[in-house]
Amino acid sequence: MSAVLLFSRSHLFARSLPPLVPTLAPTLAPTLAPTLAPTLAATLAATLALALAVSSALAQLPTFTPTGTFALPQGTTSIVWDVGPDGRLIALSGNSILQQTARNASTYAPIGSIPAGLVSSFGPSFIRVSPTGTIAIGDGNFGAGARVHFVDQAALSTAAPTSTASLALGNFSARWSGQNLLVAGAGSDFVPFLSRVRYTDATTPLTAIRVVSNIGGASGGVAITGNTVYTGVGFAGSGLVAGDVRAFNLTDLLSTNTSMNYTAAAVLPGGPAFSASPLATDRLGTLYVGDSRFSTDPASGVLAIDPATGQRLTLSPAGGNRNYAVAFSPSTDELLVTTGGIAYRYSIPAPATAALLSLGLLTAARRRRA
Numbered sequence: 001m002s003a004v005l006l007f008s009r010s011h012l013f014a015r016s017l018p019p020l021v022p023t024l025a026p027t028l029a030p031t032l033a034p035t036l037a038p039t040l041a042a043t044l045a046a047t048l049a050l051a052l053a054v055s056s057a058l059a060q061l062p063t064f065t066p067t068g069t070f071a072l073p074q075g076t077t078s079i080v081w082d083v084g085p086d087g088r089l090i091a092l093s094g095n096s097i098l099q100q101t102a103r104n105a106s107t108y109a110p111i112g113s114i115p116a117g118l119v120s121s122f123g124p125s126f127i128r129v130s131p132t133g134t135i136a137i138g139d140g141n142f143g144a145g146a147r148v149h150f151v152d153q154a155a156l157s158t159a160a161p162t163s164t165a166s167l168a169l170g171n172f173s174a175r176w177s178g179q180n181l182l183v184a185g186a187g188s189d190f191v192p193f194l195s196r197v198r199y200t201d202a203t204t205p206l207t208a209i210r211v212v213s214n215i216g217g218a219s220g221g222v223a224i225t226g227n228t229v230y231t232g233v234g235f236a237g238s239g240l241v242a243g244d245v246r247a248f249n250l251t252d253l254l255s256t257n258t259s260m261n262y263t264a265a266a267v268l269p270g271g272p273a274f275s276a277s278p279l280a281t282d283r284l285g286t287l288y289v290g291d292s293r294f295s296t297d298p299a300s301g302v303l304a305i306d307p308a309t310g311q312r313l314t315l316s317p318a319g320g321n322r323n324y325a326v327a328f329s330p331s332t333d334e335l336l337v338t339t340g341g342i343a344y345r346y347s348i349p350a351p352a353t354a355a356l357l358s359l360g361l362l363t364a365a366r367r368r369r370a
Contacts, residue, residue, distance in 0.1 A: 061304055061311060062284055064346040067334065071106035072341050073098050078123025078140075085131050087331035090153070092127045092137060095119070097156060103332060104345065112156025114164055118149055125185075129153070130176040134199055137164070138171030143188045146170045148181070150199050150206070167206040169195060172219040172234075173277060180254055183208070184219040184231055192219040194231055196253060212248065213259045216240035220276030225285045228307075229253055230268070232276025243272030245279070245289070247307065270310025273303050282328045282335060282348050290326040302326045302337045317344040 073079050073091045081091035088100035091108065095116045098108040118139060125138035133153040139146060148171050149164035156162050170185030170193075179198055186192045194212035217237020223230045232245035246265035273289040280288040289303040301316030302324045316324070318339050325338045335346040 061286060061306055061313060062282070062348045064304070064315060064335065064348065066317070067345045067347045068104065069345060070104045070343050072338060072343055073100075073108045074341060080124050080127045082127050082129045083327050083329045083331075083336070084129045084153075085133060085331070087329050090127065090129050090135065092119075092124055095161065097135070110158055111153070112158055113161045114149065114151060115161045118147075118164065118166075125171050126174050128174045128176055128181065130179070130181075130199075132179075134176075134179075136174055136176070136181050136199070138174060138183070138185070140171070142170070142186075142190075144168070146185065148174070148183060148197065150202070152202065155202070163202075165199070165202050165206060167197065167208060169197065169208045173221045173279075175222040175224050175229075177224055177229075177250060177254065182211075182222050182224070182229060182231075182253065184215070184222050186219060192216060192234075193259070194222070194253075209257055210259045211253045211256055212262050212265075214238060215262045216244060217242075220245070221279030221289075223279035223281045223287060224250060225281035225287070227251055228285075230279055230281070230287060230307075231262075232268075232273070232279065234275050234277055241272050242275050243289075244268075245273055245276050245287075268305065268307060268310070270305060270312055273305065273312075274300075278325050278327075280326045280328050280335075283330065283333065284348065286348075288326045288328070288335065291322075291324045293323070297321060300324060315344075315346070318342070 073081060073093060075093040077094045079091050079093045081089045084090045087103045091098045095118065096110050096113045099111045101107045101109055120140035123140055125140040128136045135151050135153055137149045139149065146169060147166045148169045149166040151162050151164045169183060170187050171183055172185050174181050174183045179200060181197045181199060183195045183197060184192065192215035193210050194215065195208040195210050197206055197208050199206065215231065216233030218234035220232030220234045227250045229248040229250050230245055233240045233242055236242045245268040246262060247268065248265050274291045275293050276289060277292050278290040285307065287305045287307050289305065291300040298320035299314065300320045300322055301314040303312050303314055305312040315337050317337055322339050327336045329336060333348055335348055337344045337346065
C-alpha cells in the first residue's frame with residue numbers, strides 16, 4: 001500500500017524525495033523496526049528504498065523513443081485539434097467537427113458540425129475535449145465579441161448542425177480539469193488573464209470567473225499536471241519577457257472567486273521558454289513547450305522541461321526553422337510533436353516501469369538473503 005501511495009503523489013513531491021529519503025532511510029527504519037512487527041518493518045524499509053529508486057528516476061527527463069507518424073487533418077481553413085478521451089484526434093475545420101478514424105490513422109471523418117459563423121474568419125483559437133466528451137471551442141475573435149462555445153460530443157449529428165452553449169470570453173488557449181475549463185485570453189483592453197468556466201450541461205447558464213490577472217503582453221498556453229497549472233506570457237509586456245512560464249495551485253484556481261496577480265506565482269526554473277505556447281504535460285509531470293514564434297530559428301522545436309530543476313532538451317523531428325505544436329495522449333502514453341501537417345509520435349515510459357523494476361530488484365535481494 002505504501003508504494004501505491006507514493007506513486008499517487010505528484011511529480012514535484014517525487015522529485016523532492018532524493019535529498020529526503022537518504023536521511024530517513026538509515027534513521028527511520030532502524031528506529032521503528034524494534035517496535036514494529038518484522039513484516040511491517042521490512043515493508044517500511046522496502047518502501048523507502050523503492051521511493052529512493054523511483055524518485056531518482058523521476059529526477060531526470062524521460063527517454064523519448066520515436067514510434068511513428070501520422071498526418072494531421074487538412075483543410076482550406078485553419079484547423080484546430082485535440083486528443084480525445086479514446087486517443088483519437090478531434091478537430092474543427094470550418095464548422096465541421098472531424099474525428100480520426102482510428103488511433104494514429106491519417107484519415108478523418110465528420111461526426112457533426114456547429115452552426116456556421118460561430119468562429120472567426122481567421123479560424124478558431126482552440127478546441128478542447130473533456131474526459132467526458134464535452135467539446136469547448138474558442139472562436140478566435142478579439143475584444144468584446146469573443147466567445148467560447150460548448151457542445152457535447154454525444155449530441156453531435158452529421159444530419160444537421162448542433163447548437164452550442166456559449167458565453168462572452170476572450171480566448172487563446174484552454175485546458176479542462178473535470179467540468180472546469182481554464183481559459184487564457186484577453187478582454188477588450190487586451191490585457192491577458194486566466195478564467196475559470198464550469199460546464200454542467202447545455203442548459204445551465206455559464207459564468208466566467210477571472211482567477212489570474214496581468215499576464216504580460218499576450219496570453220500563452222495552459223497545461224495541467226496533478227495539482228499544478230502552468231500558463232505563461234506570449235509577448236513581452238508589463239515588465240515580463242516572452243516565454244515566462246509560472247506555476248499555480250489548481251485547487252486554489254478552482255475554488256477562488258478572486259483573481260491573483262500573475263507575478264505572485266513561482267517562475268519556471270531555467271528561464272523563458274519560446275513564447276510559452278502551446279503547453280502540454282505528460283503523466284510524469286514533464287512540461288512541454290511548443291514553438292509558435294513564426295520565426296526562422298535553427299533551434300526551434302518542442303522543449304521538454306523538468307519543472308523541478310529546469311533541465312530541458314529540444315525535440316526537433318523535422319529540423320529547425322519551423323513552428324512546432326505538442327500534445328500528450330494519455331490513452332497511449334505517447335507525446336505528439338507536430339509540424340508541417342505531420343504528427344511525430346514518441347513513447348514515454350510509464351511511471352510503473354521504474355517501480356516494477358525497483359520492486360523486482362528488492363524482491364530478488366530479499367530472496368537471496370533468505
